[in-house]
Amino acid sequence: MAVEVRRTQLQLSQELISEAAEMSQSYYSEIERGARPLPTLTHQKLMSLARALKWSLGEMQRATGVDLGIVEATLVAEGSADVYALTAALTPDQPGPALDHEAVAPGIRRPLLLRADTDEMIGTSPASIRPGSTLHIDQAETVPEEGRVYVLTDQDGVHLRIYTMTRLGAVFRAENRTFEDIPATEARVVGRVVSVASDYDPNLK
Numbered sequence: 001m002a003v004e005v006r007r008t009q010l011q012l013s014q015e016l017i018s019e020a021a022e023m024s025q026s027y028y029s030e031i032e033r034g035a036r037p038l039p040t041l042t043h044q045k046l047m048s049l050a051r052a053l054k055w056s057l058g059e060m061q062r063a064t065g066v067d068l069g070i071v072e073a074t075l076v077a078e079g080s081a082d083v084y085a086l087t088a089a090l091t092p093d094q095p096g097p098a099l100d101h102e103a104v105a106p107g108i109r110r111p112l113l114l115r116a117d118t119d120e121m122i123g124t125s126p127a128s129i130r131p132g133s134t135l136h137i138d139q140a141e142t143v144p145e146e147g148r149v150y151v152l153t154d155q156d157g158v159h160l161r162i163y164t165m166t167r168l169g170a171v172f173r174a175e176n177r178t179f180e181d182i183p184a185t186e187a188r189v190v191g192r193v194v195s196v197a198s199d200y201d202p203n204l205k
Contacts, residue, residue: 002064084114102134116133118159127149129175135193161174
């Protein structure tokens with residue numbers, strides 16, 4: 001039922017989802033009806049299905065209540081968490097080796113701490129973020145809001161962008177204007193950047 005609800009939320013037909021998931025419509029229909037339980041799918045098919053539904057595997061596991069064998073990153077201790085490379089946003093359920101661990105910014109429901117390694121958000125506005133900064137991301141906040149900064153993924157990898165509306169529609173825009181806008185329809189939001197920790201001091205030379 002959760003899979004069908006998700007497809008309805010995305011306003012997509014079974015045909016479109018099955019095509020995106022690289023499976024036949026009848027195969028996908030069996031999944032929605034429960035005739036083909038998720039645990040019986042191969043890992044590749046689960047990945048394809050989650051991607052088509054704009055979920056991570058962990059999000060699909062939580063939404064369906066079905067144990068898919070995904071172990072998510074956990075807090076290291078009360079109020080702290082591991083810090084991972086920015087590329088961990090591609091597979092947040094399996095983030096890889098930790099680079100560090102830090103105290104988590106208060107109020108984050110589903111924390112994911114990533115180390116920025118892109119200059120996409122270098123600029124002069126308050127939204128500017130320098131490479132090397134630690135991004136405190138709330139994975140519970142995936143519905144974009146105007147002016148907020150998000151970590152997102154698309155076919156080219158992981159990006160750090162600010163969400164904004166243009167006359168051509170909603171886009172994720174870089175502070176560094178040498179980077180092109182990413183249409184919101186082509187991106188999957190990993191989470192909102194709630195806080196940024198950085199050792200950068202503009203007064204140091």
